[in-house]
Amino acid sequence: MAEKSFKYVIVGGGVAAGYAAREFAKQGVKPGELAIISKEAVAPYERPALSKAYLFPEGKLPGFHVCVGSGGERLLPEWYAEKGISLILSTEIVKADLASKTLVSSAGESFKYQTLLIATGSTVLKLSDFGVKGADSKNIFYLREIDDADQLVEALKAKKNGKAVIVGGGYIGLELSAVLRLNNIEVNMVYPEPWCMPRLFTESIAAFYEGYYKNKGVNIIKGTVAVGFDTHPNGEVKAVKLKDGRVLEADIVVVGVGAIPLTSLFEGQVETDIRGIKTNAFFKTSAPDVYAVGDVATFPMKMYNDVRRVEHVDHSRKSAEQAVKAIYANEQGKSIDEYDYLPYFYSRAFDLSWQFYGDNKGETVLFGDTDPNSATHKFGQYWIKDGKIVGAFLESGTPEENKALAKVAKVQPAATLDQLAQEGIGFASKI
Numbered sequence: 168m169a170e171k172s173f174k175y176v177i178v179g180g181g182v183a184a185g186y187a188a189r190e191f192a193k194q195g196v197k198p199g200e201l202a203i204i205s206k207e208a209v210a211p212y213e214r215p216a217l218s219k220a221y222l223f224p225e226g227k228l229p230g231f232h233v234c235v236g237s238g239g240e241r242l243l244p245e246w247y248a249e250k251g252i253s254l255i256l257s258t259e260i261v262k263a264d265l266a267s268k269t270l271v272s273s274a275g276e277s278f279k280y281q282t283l284l285i286a287t288g289s290t291v292l293k294l295s296d297f298g299v300k301g302a303d304s305k306n307i308f309y310l311r312e313i314d315d316a317d318q319l320v321e322a323l324k325a326k327k328n329g330k331a332v333i334v335g336g337g338y339i340g341l342e343l344s345a346v347l348r349l350n351n352i353e354v355n356m357v358y359p360e361p362w363c364m365p366r367l368f369t370e371s372i373a374a375f376y377e378g379y380y381k382n383k384g385v386n387i388i389k390g391t392v393a394v395g396f397d398t399h400p401n402g403e404v405k406a407v408k409l410k411d412g413r414v415l416e417a418d419i420v421v422v423g424v425g426a427i428p429l430t431s432l433f434e435g436q437v438e439t440d441i442r443g444i445k446t447n448a449f450f451k452t453s454a455p456d457v458y459a460v461g462d463v464a465t466f467p468m469k470m471y472n473d474v475r476r477v478e479h480v481d482h483s484r485k486s487a488e489q490a491v492k493a494i495y496a497n498e499q500g501k502s503i504d505e506y507d508y509l510p511y512f513y514s515r516a517f518d519l520s521w522q523f524y525g526d527n528k529g530e531t532v533l534f535g536d537t538d539p540n541s542a543t544h545k546f547g548q549y550w551i552k553d554g555k556i557v558g559a560f561l562e563s564g565t566p567e568e569n570k571a572l573a574k575v576a577k578v579q580p581a582a583t584l585d586q587l588a589q590e591g592i593g594f595a596s597k598i
């Protein structure tokens with residue numbers, strides 16, 4: 168089969184690929200030089216909406232476009248065509264040979280590159296990965312790609328006023344429980360930990376969200392896991408069996424039990440670290456002319472003198488931009504600043520919205536109103552290490568307060584509570 172050759176190839180077609188393409192265009196990529204190879208059938212798009220406003224069959228998300236960017240700068244397929252960037256869609260790369268700089272697709276096509284950007288992202292963990300049998304029934308949903316969201320929307324239309332079991336208490340669990348509840352679905356949410364989102368929330372923060380969700384009619388079942396299913400004769404799940412013996416009726420099951428980075432194509436060919444592809448502060452891997460960004464990349468977190476891997480859209484965008492800048496700087500014999508990333512995570516559910524900057528390590532100081540029954544729902548938390556604030560969380564912040572939050576968590580130099588009070592940074596005074 169014919170071989171295609173490009174100066175630059177991005178493998179993977181998620182958010183990182185889209186923002187990398189945008190940066191390539193800014194740096195002056197010439198027509199014909201760049202290709203994105205993606206197994207998805209559509210151009211890179213913003214995933215965050217998929218677990219939120221996209222999931223209303225009545226169309227509560229007017230103006231959603233399958234693209235990255237927004238407003239005047241939408242990277243729709245015609246944008247790639249105008250720039251002469253090849254979007255090679257519905258194409259799965261099944262073999263990568265970094266020594267000969269060749270990628271091979273499942274259809275046997277070969278792609279040669281001079282410089283490769285790995286943006287393969289993550290894939291969801293399935294209940295079958297935990298040894299649960301029958302976890303591939305057609306009314307069990309996972310959410311990663313737009314096709315998954317479309318299937319869930321169809322199920323919401325078909326199972327109006329039905330019952331759902333949400334398995335998992337992380338991002339997907341919390342966002343999907345809210346969306347399904349707002350779709351008038353009866354929701355049971357099940358997770359093994361003593362409180363939700365334990366990788367970020369402290370028990371106090373989680374207590375607010377659990378109380379709030381309960382008030383909205385979400386039934387939370389903690390400390391247990393799904394171990395099996397009862398099914399209808401047509402193979403659809405009718406109930407979820409829990410380890411503690413309970414059986415929960417379900418028309419829809421949504422599973423959000425984590426994700427794993429897609430690194431296997433490159434196994435043995437690049438150095439790895441904490442389950443990702445090891446990169447430096449410019450997202451360069453150990454292989455010649457190969458960069459890796461987004462969920463798959465581990466990178467030195469200068470701020471914390473540590474190595475991290477981050478599964479969040481903000482880092483996908485920023486790491487992609489950094490890598491492309493580094494590729495051009497390298498070609499031009501120039502240097503650029505090291506990646507100096509302040510972790511940023513956010514989520515929205517019901518009429519709540521939180522933001523978090525920094526690191527959730529150290530002593531905690533909670534402020535504001537954490538009573539889920541009160542009218543304000545405005546509270547926050549600092550994480551303090553060696554007397555300095557290293558992490559800052561805020562629920563229901565105004566745009567100005569959210570901006571101040573980033574400033575609080577910037578640890579070089581980190582602020583102390585006294586300094587914040589002196590600078591008059593709003594919510595510090597509420598402690």
Ligand SMILES: NC(=O)c1ccc[n+]([C@@H]2O[C@H](COP(=O)([O-])OP(=O)(O)OC[C@H]3O[C@@H](n4cnc5c(N)ncnc54)[C@H](O)[C@@H]3O)[C@@H](O)[C@H]2O)c1
Pocket residue numbers: 218289297334335336337338339340342357358359360363364365366391392393422423424425426478479480512513514515
């Ligand atoms: N707002 C956001 O940033 C956002 C929104 C949606 C998805 N995402 C990303 O999507 C990916 C997947 O999200 P996720 O929610 O699946 O992962 P997650 O890591 O946020 O949460 C996984 C959760 O799975 C649960 N779990 C683990 N084993 C289980 C088991 N055997 N049975 C039941 N529950 C179990 C736990 O409650 C755990 O908290 C992540 O990378 C996440 O960062 C991010």
